[in-house]
Amino acid sequence: MIRHIVFFSAxxxxxxxxxxxxxxxxxxIPHAARLEIALNRKSDxxxxxxxxxxxxxxxxxAELAAYKAHELYAEAIKRVRPLRELRLAADYDVATAISRLAGES
Structure with missing residues (x-):
């Protein structure tokens, strides 16, 4: 499983x-198992x-690459790029991540 996280500032x-x-x-775009777009709560x-x-x-x-190659991805970039100041992105493989599940010590 690949996680794709992108941060934008306006x-x-x-x-x-x-x-x-x-x-x-x-x-x-149909290639994501899960995709969320949200406003930052700015609670940090x-x-x-x-x-x-x-x-x-x-x-x-391959699914991530297909998502990025989709025509709606290109359209989203076209709409958002003129409005944004900053874009930071990271992709990582869950299998190689250091993690802890709830309830573990």
């Missing part, structure tokens, strides 16, 4: 919902720069 506060709405196109006292988060889970690198 050029101005008025663009935040427009960014979220543009990224919502991504939820229509050390960092409030991020406005919108994309969180995706993909069964394989």
């Amino acid at each position: 050029k101005s506060g008025g663009n935040v919902e427009r960014i979220r709405d543009g990224l919502a196109l991504l939820t229509r 006292p050390l960092s409030k720069e991020i406005d919108v988060v994309v969180y995706g889970e993909f069964e394989s690198d």
